[in-house]
């Protein structure tokens with residue numbers, strides 16, 4: 001069945017919240033804006049799903065900031081992200097609520113959860129959504145294809161529809177004078193059968209300059225070779241406190257270090273000024289620097 005426009009709201013829109021040690025990631029509030037836009041076409045309640053250990057405070061903060069209801073699932077075994085627990089617990093919740101849409105970040109974690117859920121729920125899945133609107137009576141999601149050469153508009157004919165949203169595509173949700181959403185807290189015990197998270201080892205590079213710099217000069221494939229990085233460094237030297245970053249190709253070639261990679265699978269930055277030198281602007285790169293300027 002098509003995600004019908006303006007049908008009476010019954011099945012909720014789920015947002016899968018992401019957090020780092022019980023601090024909400026900015027993508028949560030962008031997903032709330034996206035879900036709110038979906039709601040304009042397909043009226044339904046929005047529920048933010050928050051999994052973790054000791055997430056009560058975080059859940060209240062998110063419900064307070066967004067005015068949206070949250071389901072907070074306390075799982076003692078979730079001190080660290082565990083894909084098995086996330087997918088199984090959210091799958092069970094989806095079976096219980098039959099959501100019309102499940103909205104997650106187009107981030108490593110969001111993609112992991114969303115794609116796994118799509119398989120388990122036999123659901124339609126649109127990855128890398130950057131916008132949405134109405135076309136021919138259907139809700140249509142916009143995403144780039146072929147490295148940004150094609151702007152695809154995709155509608156799904158079945159429910160639930162699972163989407164992942166490119167970071168930076170929607171402004172963070174800021175409702176006017178919203179009263180705090182309700183938080184329903186549940187406790188789940190789950191002994192993972194297949195996956196155990198053993199710990200996180202931090203990179204030996206603890207360079208925060210790229211995330212704090214007010215000006216970033218980034219190098220892409222178009223600079224032609226490592227020997228031309230000197231030009232990038234000279235430009236960086238013009239701006240005190242600036243940092244040098246790069247696209248994934250440049251990092252994969254070893255011209256820059258991974259900590260300097262900007263994008264979906266690298267750092268997310270928001271300097272006042274961002275120079276992209278010889279960078280094509282693939283969506284995966286834009287995902288890391290859209291908040292600039």
Ligand SMILES: Cc1cc2nc3c(=O)[nH]c(=O)nc-3n(C[C@H](O)[C@H](O)[C@H](O)COP(=O)(O)OP(=O)(O)OC[C@H]3O[C@@H](n4cnc5c(N)ncnc54)[C@H](O)[C@@H]3O)c2cc1C
Pocket residue numbers: 147219220221222223246247248249250261262263264265266277278279280281282283284285288
């Ligand atoms: C799952 C996944 C995750 C990814 N994560 C990231 C990520 O985190 N970060 C990231 O950057 N990419 C990421 N990518 C890769 C991304 O899709 C692109 O391939 C990459 O960003 C392209 O890098 P680029 O723009 O430097 O190179 P190209 O796409 O090769 O672009 C080079 C640009 O330089 C221009 N150019 C050429 N010569 C000159 C010249 N003389 N002067 C000026 N301009 C010139 C060209 O016209 C072109 O626009 C990811 C891809 C996938 C599939």
